[in-house]
Every structure is written in structure tokens, then in C-alpha cells.
Amino acid sequence: MNERDPNEQIGITLGKPRAVSRLAEKTRTLVVVPDVVMRRRGPADPSDLLAVRSMEARVAEAVGLARAIDLEIVGQHPVRITNPRPATLLGEGKVEEIRLAIEEGEVTLVVVDHALTPIQQRNLEKAWNAKVVDRTGLILEIFGARARTREGSLQVELAHLNYQKSRLVRSWTHLERQRGGFGFLGGPGETQIEADRRLLQERIAKIEGDLDKVRQTRDLHRRNRKKVPHPVVALVGYTNAGKSTLFNRLTEADVLAKDLLFATLDPTLRRIKLPHGAEIILSDTVGFISNLPTHLVAAFRATLEEVIEADVILHVRDISHEDTEAQSEDVAEVLRLLEVEIGETGRMIEVWNKIDVIDPDRRERLLEAASAATPPAGGADASKVTAPIPVSALTGEGMDALLAAIEERLVGDHPVYDLKLDPSDGEGFAWLHRNAEVLDRGEAVEGGIPMRVRVSLRHQPQFIARFKATERTA
Known part of the structure; x- marks a missing residue:
């Protein structure tokens, strides 16, 4: 098979990281849902969420994730795994079984609803002659498709670059080539993989700086809201x-x-x-x-x-x-x-x-x-x-x-006040109904109409200044 361009995944073009790549819509996709059952010496832990989730629900969620970016689902393949393989996660028999399903369905993309190591992802792509995306990669694709603001795009790109940083070293071993160097200028120079890693780290640092500015702006807005709480x-x-x-x-x-x-x-x-x-x-x-x-x-x-x-x-x-x-x-x-x-x-x-x-x-x-x-x-x-x-x-x-x-x-924990309000004080009644919670209102008696109100901390200064003849109750 033809080797996939590594730059397509790590997002590097001419030495500069680019925007997160997108999976093409309507791509014929097979969804593989591994059910990894770890062997235990004792009884199963009741808090193990994978143990309490039904396989039907997990398959439905995995398919839903794939459909969230308009992939064309041509098949679903639940797989029970009792002995995860370091090289492929799945056993040889299952890898071959899925390869046949991929060929029959003319599948070009396989979504594996599980975290894959870079080696596992590369080996499965070679075995299946199809692009493989794990659960984390698919979620990143969805987030990239959903981001509408600059902040959202920055956050997606940061997550994507951090995801790819660990995969750069292990996946793309063919990048370990020396850039040419003139002997008297200082040796052979850095390897291509080191250069790509440095570019990724520089881009990550820049995005983190931009997001710090976003955080500062949010803090400013939050402080402004607290002034009018x-x-x-x-x-x-x-x-x-x-x-x-x-x-x-x-x-x-x-x-x-x-x-x-x-x-x-x-x-x-x-x-x-x-x-x-x-x-x-x-x-x-x-x-x-x-x-x-x-x-x-x-x-x-x-x-x-x-x-x-x-x-x-x-x-x-x-x-x-x-x-x-x-x-x-x-x-x-x-x-x-x-x-x-x-x-x-x-x-x-x-x-x-x-x-x-x-x-x-x-x-x-x-x-x-x-x-x-x-x-x-x-x-x-x-x-x-x-x-x-x-x-x-x-x-x-x-x-x-x-x-x-x-x-x-x-x-519920705001203070409650009792007061008597002059029946002619229409403005006062309007203020209380607008800015406080009127808990009780009695019949007019000598001295006014008895009322019980709950007042927020925000309106207490105005309330105390306007209704001076109030008495706080327990």
C-alpha cells in the first residue's frame, strides 16, 4: 500500500503547523468497538463503568460520534478482547476478519472506539489498508468541525497538537533523516523529527499564550459582572x-x-x-x-x-x-x-x-x-x-x-424583613415587587400594610435606605 503522508496527520507544511485536518464527509466508514475485558484475580469492581455499560449503548454512541461529522457508516463491529495485543490491540483473527469486512464494504476509514497507541494505529492501517482513527482522534475531529469562534479553534488546535506530539516520535520513524550540514558550520544539524517536534512545541506555546489572553479577558468580564452581581x-x-x-x-x-x-x-x-x-x-x-x-x-x-x-x-x-x-x-x-x-x-x-x-x-x-x-x-x-x-x-x-x-x-439564605408600607406609597410597592421577593402581604392595619420580603445582597443597600422603618427577622 501507499504510505500516508505523515504531514497530513501531524499538521506540518513547509515547516509550519497548519490547521487541524478534517475527515472528509460521506467517507465510507467501519466502526469497531472493542470491549476490553481485563482479567482479574478477584471479583469485578462494581465501579468499573465499562462493566456496567451495555455493548448496544456503546456501539450506538460510537456510531453517533462518527455520524456527528457526516461519515457514512457501512458497518459496526463489536469486538470482545480478553488479551489486548501491544502491536494491534486486537488479536490476529479479528484483524483478519475486519480486513475482509473492509474490503467487502470498500471502506476507506476505520473508527476504533478505543485509545490506540501510535504503533497500534500504524500497524492497523498497514493491515487494513485504510485510515484508522481512534476515539480521541475522532472527538478532536468533531470539536474541530464544531468550533465557531477563534477561542474554540485555538482550543481544538491545542488539544490536537498535544495529541500528535506523543505520536510524532513513535509513529514517523522514517522522518529520522539528517538535514544536510556544512562541516565547518557546526555538524550534521538536527534530525527532521527533532525539527518537527520543535515546531509543534513552538506552536503549542503560542496557542497557550493566546488562550492565556482569552482567560484574562474572561476574568475581566467576570469581574465586571460581579460589580453588578x-x-x-x-x-x-x-x-x-x-x-x-x-x-x-x-x-x-x-x-x-x-x-x-x-x-x-x-x-x-x-x-x-x-x-x-x-x-x-x-x-x-x-x-x-x-x-x-x-x-x-x-x-x-x-x-x-x-x-x-x-x-x-x-x-x-x-x-x-x-x-x-x-x-x-x-x-x-x-x-x-x-x-x-x-x-x-x-x-x-x-x-x-x-x-x-x-x-x-x-x-x-x-x-x-x-x-x-x-x-x-x-x-x-x-x-x-x-x-x-x-x-x-x-x-x-x-x-x-x-x-x-x-x-x-x-x-434562600438571603435575609427576610418585616415592614409596614403606607397604602399610598405606590412607588414603594412597585420597587419591592421589582427588586425583592414578596413573601407575604397582610391586610391594612394601623401604621400601614404589613409585608414580609426577602432581599438580595445586591439590593440591600437601596432597600435599607428607602425603607428605614424595617426590622430584620430571624
């Missing part, structure tokens, strides 16, 4: 859990919301009002996925800082998915990589989305489970624990309960 509520969740649909429902925005993995990449922020008038900033973020490479999380840290700094985090779950529990664990793992303490229950509200597509019996059980949810014993402040909120972002069901839960989380 609007709490930030961030949406997180497994990819395709319905975050963008929920974001559109709450904000009446038109963010791309499709039944595609990683439909959203660049962050979007919108300001919305809660039921009693408080304003918040809602942030939509990139979806998480199982086995998300750590260097990819690191590259997108600038974007995900909205999650790190958020006052409230909405963990949106596709409760209709058969692997919803495993997906929830994957999200928790990424949050741990971001150093977000998931035990901080004061920040987290779990949102059970897509209740409109589950069967009535399971729906009823879920609603009962949500209403019966109790705070965990010990550790967390029970007053800060919110039961899961069942919703349908598509139909709007549960939105009132979700907004009420967000509002309670944000203002």
Missing part, C-alpha cells in the same frame, strides 16, 4: 443530554440544538429573570463524554471556567438513556478533573431531562423517586440539598419547578 448558573451534562434545548427553553434563544453528539462547543451566555424578578446569567457549555482525554479537558479549561466559577451548576441528565447512571459518573469524573467538588451540594441541582419520551410506568416511578429524594446523611447541609427536578426541555414540562429550585438555591 448577577449569579451565574452553568449547564453541564453528558453530550446530547439536552442542555442546549433546555438553554433555549429557559432563555428563548436559538442556540444550535440537534440530536447530535457535541452539537454545542463554544460557550453561550444569556441573561434571564427568575419568577420573582432576580436576574441570573445562564451558561451553556460543551457536553462531556466517557473517556474524555485529560489533555482535551485541559485545553478547554478556559471555556469551562464558567462552570468552575458558577454559583449554581445544573447537571442535566438524559434520564431516558439506558446508561444514564454511567453517564452521570462520567460527568462527575470530568468535574473532578476541573477541581469542582461535586460534594458541594449547595451548588449542584440534578435535572432529569427527557421525561416525555419514557414509558408511563417508568415515568411514574421516576417522579415518585424525585419527590421522595432525601438529603444524604452527614456531610452536606440538608438545607442546601435539592431533590432531582424532572423536566422535558422539549415540551416545557417542569420548567416552573426548575426555576423555583434555582431561585431557592440562590436566594
